[in-house]
Amino acid sequence: MAPRRLSLVPSIVTAALMLSGCPSPGNGEPSPTTETADTSESEAALAPLEVGDEEIRAADGTVLVDIDDVPGTIRADQQAEFGAAERFQEASVSPDGVWLAVVTSGAAHSAGWLVREGTRQLRPAAFQYGGNITIGPWSDDSRRVVFVQEGPAGGRTLTVVDAERLGETVEASAMPVRSPEHDELAPEERIYEALAWSNGELLFRVGEERWVFDPESEEVRSSQ
Numbered sequence: 061m062a063p064r065r066l067s068l069v070p071s072i073v074t075a076a077l078m079l080s081g082c083p084s085p086g087n088g089e090p091s092p093t094t095e096t097a098d099t100s101e102s103e104a105a106l107a108p109l110e111v112g113d114e115e116i117r118a119a120d121g122t123v124l125v126d127i128d129d130v131p132g133t134i135r136a137d138q139q140a141e142f143g144a145a146e147r148f149q150e151a152s153v154s155p156d157g158v159w160l161a162v163v164t165s166g167a168a169h170s171a172g173w174l175v176r177e178g179t180r181q182l183r184p185a186a187f188q189y190g191g192n193i194t195i196g197p198w199s200d201d202s203r204r205v206v207f208v209q210e211g212p213a214g215g216r217t218l219t220v221v222d223a224e225r226l227g228e229t230v231e232a233s234a235m236p237v238r239s240p241e242h243d244e245l246a247p248e249e250r251i252y253e254a255l256a257w258s259n260g261e262l263l264f265r266v267g268e269e270r271w272v273f274d275p276e277s278e279e280v281r282s283s284q
Contacts, residue, residue, distance in 0.1 A: 105118065105119065106118045106157050111150060112148065113147040114127040114148070116148055116151045124151075124177065125148075125151075125175060125182070126180070127148065127164075129180040129181075129182060130162075130182055131182065134187055134230065135184055136187050136230050137229050138231075144164055146164070146167065149164060149165045151163070152195045154205070155198055155201075156202040157177060158176060159223050161205045162175060169187065170188045170191060170193040171187050171193065172184075172185040172195070172207040172221070174205070174223055183228075184228070185207060185230065186209060186219045189212075190211070191210045191212050192209075193209050193210070194207075201260070202223070203223055204220055205221055206262065208252075211250075215250035215251065216252050216253075217238070217252050218236075218252045218262075218273075219237065220235045220237055221235070235278055237273045239266045239269065239271050241266070249267070250266070252266050260274075261273060261275070271283055
């Protein structure tokens with residue numbers, strides 16, 4: 061299979077407009093923090109990433125991660141682990157070029173990982189049984205990244221992972237992002253969209269309702 065060339069995640073403002081169709085800041089919502097045009101030397105050296113089934117390469121052709129570096133199974137929690145590492149699906153480098161967010165897929169599952177550039181030691185970050193995972197926006201300080209999880213019932217939820225708080229299982233590393241109305245919604249109505257990072261918090265939307273997730277407290281509040 062021919063390698064797929066992926067660019068970095070678009071600027072936060074662009075991503076917000078693309079996902080939400082919302083107007084420019086000034087309506088009382090948190091203002092997205094724009095990334096500067098000048099990326100770091102590390103980021104420039106890595107991007108655009110080249111993602112193949114068995115390798116992820118930097119722009120200069122250096123192999124950053126090989127499929128053999130990925131653990132054979134991913135531990136969802138202390139009791140359960142699943143095989144989800146047959147091939148690479150997607151990758152994204154943090155704005156400072158220090159971390160890679162990686163998605164692998166297996167026969168029927170998808171897994172998200174974080175790996176510090178140069179180490180090839182993947183840490184479990186997200187897992188979706190019978191569905192798919194894609195990578196959302198990085199925070200501008202490169203500390204946190206969003207994984208977007210699409211379930212088999214058609215819903216889409218978000219998980220935030222903090223590179224400074226990684227554990228040995230998905231449960232230990234992942235911070236599920238849920239609105240207060242989450243349990244009242246049917247699975248197919250749980251369509252979450254990551255809009256932007258602002259001052260270390262994630263602005264997201266579920267339907268027409270907009271919320272803010274604070275990763276420090278793991279609390280959610282309305283952005284209306």
